[in-house]
Amino acid sequence: MRYWRKPLDIDQVTVPHGRVVIIADRCKGCAFCVEYCPKDVLAMSEDFNRKGYHPPEVVKDGECVNCNLCEMICPDFAIFCVAANDDEAAAAIAAQGVSGEQDGGGPN
Amino acid sequence: MSTTTKAPLPEEHPIAPFLRMDRMPHIWCPTCGIGTIVKCFATALDESDLDLDKTAIVSGIGCTGRVAGYMNLDAFHTTHGRAIPFATGLKLGRPELQVVVFSGDGDLSGIGGNHFIHAARRNMDILVILVNNFIYGMTGGQNAPTTPTTARSSTMPFGNFERPFNLPHLAASCGATFVSRWTCLHIRRLTKCMRVALRRKGFRFIEVIAPCSTLYARLNRLGTGLNLMQFYHDEAEIRHDADTRELDIGFQDRIVCGNFIDEERPTYLEMMHSHYEEVLGDRFVPMPPEGGWIHE
Amino acid sequence: MKTDPAGVLTGVHYLDGDYACGEGAMAAGCRFVAGYPITPSTEVVERISQRFPMTGGTFIQMEDELASMAAVVGAAWTGTKVMTVTSGPGFSLMMENIGLATMMETPCVVVNVQRGGPSTGLPTMVGQGDMMQARWGSHGDYEVIALSPQSPQEAFDLMIDAFNLSETWRVPVMFMMDECVGHMTEKVVIPPADEIDVVPRTLSDKKPGEYLPYAVNGRPVPEFVRAGDGYRFHTTGLTHDERGYPVMSVECQEENVHRLMNKIRLNADQIIHIEEEDTDGADVVVMAYGITARVARMGIDMARAEGVKVGFLRLIVVWPFPEERIRELAKKVKAFVVPEINYGQMVLEVERCAGGKAPAILVPHGGGGVHDPATICQAIVEASK
Numbered sequence: 001m002r003y004w005r006k007p008l009d010i011d012q013v014t015v016p017h018g019r020v021v022i023i024a025d026r027c028k029g030c031a032f033c034v035e036y037c038p039k040d041v042l043a044m045s046e047d048f049n050r051k052g053y054h055p056p057e058v059v060k061d062g063e064c065v066n067c068n069l070c071e072m073i074c075p076d077f078a079i080f081c082v083a084a085n086d087d088e089a090a091a092a093i094a095a096q097g098v099s100g101e102q103d104g105g106g107p108n
Numbered sequence: 109m110s111t112t113t114k115a116p117l118p119e120e121h122p123i124a125p126f127l128r129m130d131r132m133p134h135i136w137c138p139t140c141g142i143g144t145i146v147k148c149f150a151t152a153l154d155e156s157d158l159d160l161d162k163t164a165i166v167s168g169i170g171c172t173g174r175v176a177g178y179m180n181l182d183a184f185h186t187t188h189g190r191a192i193p194f195a196t197g198l199k200l201g202r203p204e205l206q207v208v209v210f211s212g213d214g215d216l217s218g219i220g221g222n223h224f225i226h227a228a229r230r231n232m233d234i235l236v237i238l239v240n241n242f243i244y245g246m247t248g249g250q251n252a253p254t255t256p257t258t259a260r261s262s263t264m265p266f267g268n269f270e271r272p273f274n275l276p277h278l279a280a281s282c283g284a285t286f287v288s289r290w291t292c293l294h295i296r297r298l299t300k301c302m303r304v305a306l307r308r309k310g311f312r313f314i315e316v317i318a319p320c321s322t323l324y325a326r327l328n329r330l331g332t333g334l335n336l337m338q339f340y341h342d343e344a345e346i347r348h349d350a351d352t353r354e355l356d357i358g359f360q361d362r363i364v365c366g367n368f369i370d371e372e373r374p375t376y377l378e379m380m381h382s383h384y385e386e387v388l389g390d391r392f393v394p395m396p397p398e399g400g401w402i403h404e
Numbered sequence: 405m406k407t408d409p410a411g412v413l414t415g416v417h418y419l420d421g422d423y424a425c426g427e428g429a430m431a432a433g434c435r436f437v438a439g440y441p442i443t444p445s446t447e448v449v450e451r452i453s454q455r456f457p458m459t460g461g462t463f464i465q466m467e468d469e470l471a472s473m474a475a476v477v478g479a480a481w482t483g484t485k486v487m488t489v490t491s492g493p494g495f496s497l498m499m500e501n502i503g504l505a506t507m508m509e510t511p512c513v514v515v516n517v518q519r520g521g522p523s524t525g526l527p528t529m530v531g532q533g534d535m536m537q538a539r540w541g542s543h544g545d546y547e548v549i550a551l552s553p554q555s556p557q558e559a560f561d562l563m564i565d566a567f568n569l570s571e572t573w574r575v576p577v578m579f580m581m582d583e584c585v586g587h588m589t590e591k592v593v594i595p596p597a598d599e600i601d602v603v604p605r606t607l608s609d610k611k612p613g614e615y616l617p618y619a620v621n622g623r624p625v626p627e628f629v630r631a632g633d634g635y636r637f638h639t640t641g642l643t644h645d646e647r648g649y650p651v652m653s654v655e656c657q658e659e660n661v662h663r664l665m666n667k668i669r670l671n672a673d674q675i676i677h678i679e680e681e682d683t684d685g686a687d688v689v690v691m692a693y694g695i696t697a698r699v700a701r702m703g704i705d706m707a708r709a710e711g712v713k714v715g716f717l718r719l720i721v722v723w724p725f726p727e728e729r730i731r732e733l734a735k736k737v738k739a740f741v742v743p744e745i746n747y748g749q750m751v752l753e754v755e756r757c758a759g760g761k762a763p764a765i766l767v768p769h770g771g772g773g774v775h776d777p778a779t780i781c782q783a784i785v786e787a788s789k
Contacts, residue, residue, distance in 0.1 A: 021117050028138035031334055053138065072151070072295040075143025076133060077121045128638070131649060161634035166478070177638055177650065182631040184481070185640035185650070186474065187504050193438075193471035197478025197486075198631055200462045201436050205482070205632045223474075226467040384457045393410065393460040400435030400461065401483030401630060402408045403604050 017089035018066025018081040020058050026078035029053035033070035033079050039063045042070065062092030126150035126160075126180050134178055135171075139333025141292035141318030142172055145239055146179070148295055149210070152302035163206045166195040168220065170246045171320075172212035172239040179210075189219030192227045195234045202399030203377055206235075206306070213240040213254040217273050221253070228282035228311045233375040235305050235312045238275065239292075241320035242357075249323030256359035260327045275315045277352040280369050285310035287352065287369040291317040291340040294365060301367060310375050317344075317363055330360070405604050407433050407564075409597035410459045419592045421585040422447035424556040425489075425515060426455070427594060428563025433602050434485045434513070435461040438475035440468055440494060443527045444583040445517035448489040469494035473501035473514070480510045481639075483605050483630040485567055489515040491583075492534055493524060495541065502576050503542035504641045506664060509618070509626065511570040511605070513563070515579040517586040518694075520771030530583040531771035532694055532745035536752075538578040539723045545661050547668035549675055550578040550723040552693040556590045562720065564600060569675060569721075571603040573667060574625045580722060582745070584695035584774060612636060617648040618660075624667050668724055677721040678729065686715030688787045689733055690741045691754055693719040695774055700743050703780025710781070712788045722750070727757045734758035739787035743767035743780045763787075 007013070020041065027049055034042045034056050041064050045057035056079065058064070064081060071080035084092075120129070127150065136142045153160060160181060167176035169188035176183040186194045195207045209216070216224055216238050227234065243261055244250040251261040251268055254275065258267045276287045286308050290298040298316060305312040319325060319336035330336060340363065348366040355364050374382070384392040411430030419427065426448045429437070437456070439449040449463065456463045466472040469490055476486045490498060495516045505512055520526025521533045534541075538550040549569050553559045559581060570577040608615055608627035617637045618626045629635045642650035643657050668675065683689055688707075692700040697718045704714045715737070719726070730753075733740075739762050742751035747768045754764040767783045769775050 019117060021119075023119075023121065026133050028133070030139040030332075032139070032144070032337060035334060035337070051133075069295070071122070072147060072299070073144055073293075074147070075136065075140055077123060077127065077143065077147065080121050082118060128649075161636075162632045164631045177640065180636050182481075182636055183638040184478070184631075185638070185642065186477075187500055187641055190470065190474035190501060190504075193466060193474035194478035196464070196466075196471075197436070197438060197475035197480075198482060200464060200475070201479030201482030201484040201486070202630070202632050222467050223471050226471070380462075388457055391458050393458055395435060395460050395462050399482040399484055399630070399632070400479075401605060402433045402435065402485070403483075403607075404405050 016066045017062070017084040017086060018064040019084040019088065020064050020070065021080055021082060022055055022057070023078045024049045024055040025051070026076050027053055027055035028076050029055065030075060031056070032073045032075065036069055036073055038067060038069065039065055061095065062089045123147060123150045126153055128178050128180055131178055135174060137322045139319060139321040140171070141241070141333060142175065142239055144292045144295065145237070145298070145316050145318060146175055148299040149237065149302055150179070151299045152306060155299070156303050156306040158206055158306055162204055163208065164198055165208045165210055166191045166198065167209070168211040168215035170212040170215045170244065172210065173215055173246070175210045189215055189223065191215065192220055192223040192234070192236065196227060196232055199232065199234060200377070203395065204397035209234055209236045211238065212245070213238060213242065213275070214244040214252045217275060217278070218253045225278070225282045228279055228284045228313070230376045231283055231285060231310045231373055233309050233311070233377060237302070237314050237316065239316050239318050240275065241318045241324055243320055243324040245320050245323050249327050256357055256361070259359045262327065272357070274352070274356045276313070276355050276368055279313040280352045283311065284313045284369065285371045285373050286312035288313070288367045289315040289317070289355065290365050291344050291363060292319070293337050293340040293344070308370070310373055405602060406598050407431055407600040407602045411461070412594060412597040412600065414594050414596045417592045417594060418589060419556055420447065420587055420589040421553070421556040421559040421581060422517065422587065423451045424559040424592045425563055425579070425581065425586070426451035427592070428560040429487050429513070429567070430455060430459055430461070431560070431594065431600055432485065432564045432567035434487045434567065435459070436476070436479040436484045436486045437461070437463045437488065438466050438472040438479070439489045440466055440472050442491045442494045444519055444586050445489045445491045445515065447586070448515060448517070469497035470500065473498040476512050477501055477505045477508065477510050480512050481631045483607070485511070485571070485605065487513040487515065489517070491517050491519050492521045492531070495534055495537065499542040503544060503546065505576040506542070506546040506548065507641045508639050509574040509664070510576070511574050513566045513570055513577050513579055515581065518580060518582040526772050528583070529772040530695060530745060530774065532582050532696065533749065533771060535580060535722060535744070535746065535749040538580055545665060547665050548576055548578055548723060549573065549668065549721065550580050552580045552719060552722050553585055554694055554697045554718070555585060556588060556592050559585060560592050560594060564602065568603040571605060573671070573675070574628070575668065578723070580694065582694045616646045618644065619646040620663065624671055672724040675721060675724055676726045678726050679718040679720060681716040683715030683717060683733060685713060687713045687738045688741055688784050689715040689717055689737050690743070690780070690784060691717045691719065691750070692743050693722055693750065696743050696745060699774045699777055700780055702777035703743070703775070703784060706777060706781035707784040710785055712784055714784055719750070725753045725757070730754055730757035731759065734761040737762050740764045741767060741780070741783050741787050743769070743775050743783070745769045745771050745774065
């Protein structure tokens with residue numbers, strides 16, 4: 001989701017941060033989470049899980065806003081968010097620029 | 109990511125206490141919407157503060173009929189179409205139970221149609237969540253009473269020529285006191301609707317449109333469940349309090365969602381009690397809320 | 405335990421079989437009835453609808469027999485004793501959920517006041533044509549218990565037995581009345597509540613988390629819990645394991661279904677209930693049940709007057725069938741004579757168990773009335789030759 005202008009109260013509002021936990025072996029590769037994440041944090045990975053599906057992976061680490069949409073929309077109870085603090089989020093964003101290696105953000 | 113130490117992440121999904129995790133992963137297909145609706149329902153249970161020990165769930169036969177088997181409640185997987193009378197028995201046998209019927213369109217409006225209209229007529233105090241994927245999925249994609257006209261199915265290979273049910277209108281005209289329709293894409297509104305419905309009394313009916321990837325979408329060349337979700341995104345209209353007569357669904361046509369009816373009328377048991385009290389006075393001995401179990 | 409007095413109409417009454425059956429159910433502690441009107445059983449639920457509001461019971465007339473049976477199975481899971489009432493056409497409709505009750509092991513009583521069949525048949529006239537259907541009516545392998553009263557007094561007494569058997573064996577019990585007994589008015593003595601012994605719904609003492617819905621641990625039946633007590637159990641009509649979860653495998657089917665059969669088969673001697681008169685040394689044994697038992701006695705008296713040594717075996721519990729007794733008798737008698745108001749149902753069981761050692765002679769009657777005792781006498785006399 002992109003803003004077409006900056007909200008007027010952007011310096012007063014705290015955007016929450018979240019970390020995504022993916023239970024990869026439960027995923028069936030439906031891609032609802034990828035499609036509907038408002039921050040485009042996820043993408044389908046090239047990995048296979050135990051059942052042969054491609055689970056999602058976090059591609060924009062640190063940008064998750066803990067909205068829990070992926071958690072709500074996943075039909076397989078395979079993904080959810082937990083709150084993260086500002087430092088964790090900042091470090092994650094920084095790390096994206098440092099290495100190209102993407103991590104699932106949770107047990108894989 | 110790996111350079112910073114973090115607090116350890118939880119390993120299990122937060123909704124796990126409401127599900128039978130020993131039976132995961134569930135049997136529903138990739139991109140099926142039923143799992144999403146179960147998640148919404150579990151969240152609604154969590155937020156509703158109901159006594160879950162006194163909440164029972166009854167399902168019939170079909171893909172949605174498997175929901176009871178995955179919920180961590182007193183769960184009953186009954187015969188095809190008979191979830192509603194089974195739930196009636198549970199409710200009348202132990203009136204303090206909160207009984208939820210969670211089943212599919214073929215189960216509840218096809219073979220179970222008669223039971224549906226009578227329970228609504230009586231304002232039986234049960235919540236009915238009907239997942240409408242427009243087809244009989246479990247048995248291989250046959251025509252359902254809700255299949256839109258011209259849609260293909262395995263028993264209407266040249267396209268459906270029948271007119272389908274308008275389920276909210278059916279429920280409303282039979283006397284349901286709470287009638288809503290959402291798609292499984294409307295996760296937050298659906299959760300809120302379920303949460304509100306769990307706290308109401310009387311015959312409450314929520315129709316949830318869900319994608320069926322393996323049968324409905326495939327037989328009609330609509331892609332996968334994800335394509336159907338994108339379709340709901342584009343074509344679902346929210347019109348609260350719409351006239352239920354205008355809620356027909358055509359093939360790949362607009363889907364009108366919203367909360368249509370929210371009334372309070374005496375339930376079956378309330379009517380029974382007040383009537384017998386009036387007619388029989390002191391001689392009336394109601395069944396206690398704990399039920400008719402006679403013991404030492 | 406002694407029954408709850410609220411349902412017991414102690415006293416000496418003049419009741420018809422249907423009313424006596426309803427009183428028997430209430431005396432046994434039944435507190436939920438879902439039914440659909442069908443001649444000649446309607447009086448049972450009419451009586452119950454009049455008395456239930458005063459006894460703490462709930463009666464609901466459902467939209468059809470399918471719903472009635474489903475509601476009955478559902479209500480049984482709340483710990484309540486439950487019953488439904490019907491006749492032939494409704495019995496056919498109920499078969500689906502009778503199967504569900506056997507699979508879920510739900511105690512319940514199904515009263516069938518038999519009428520002439522098949523199909524709509526003779527709605528107001530007697531038949532006994534559902535006897536095999538009571539045993540085999542639903543699909544698949546299962547066992548049930550069935551009883552047959554011969555009088556309004558027995559319609560009361562045996563209802564209490566029916567509920568007790570249902571609770572003990574966690575199985576649906578078919579109460580096979582017939583229209584004659586149902587619509588016959590006779591003296592019925594209802595004893596005081598402290599003279600009526602009932603088997604209560606016993607619940608497991610295991611805690612939630614320890615409890616497995618279908619674990620038997622060497623007992624014949626699993627332990628019951630009530631919906632709403634926090635056990636969060638799951639039960640299904642699918643073949644299931646001890647946890648009540650469906651398992652699609654040959655082993656699970658064997659374990660599940662075979663146990664359901666053995667539950668009754670291996671304990672048949674505790675369930676079978678027959679009445680015998682003068683079977684020792686008899687040349688011919690007459691076997692009958694329901695109203696035909698009373699007519700048969702007249703036929704037997706007439707045959708005895710002609711010098712035939714006749715014994716009489718009355719089926720009180722019809723299913724499980726008293727196979728052993730018939731096998732024993734088959735070695736000693738010249739023939740069995742089986743009058744029934746159908747074209748041959750229980751006679752087939754006699755023939756099967758007799759194993760060719762003694763013929764089983766049917767005295768059929770299409771339905772609509774009872775036998776002429778002379779016909780039965782004639783059959784007995786010919787059988788003795």
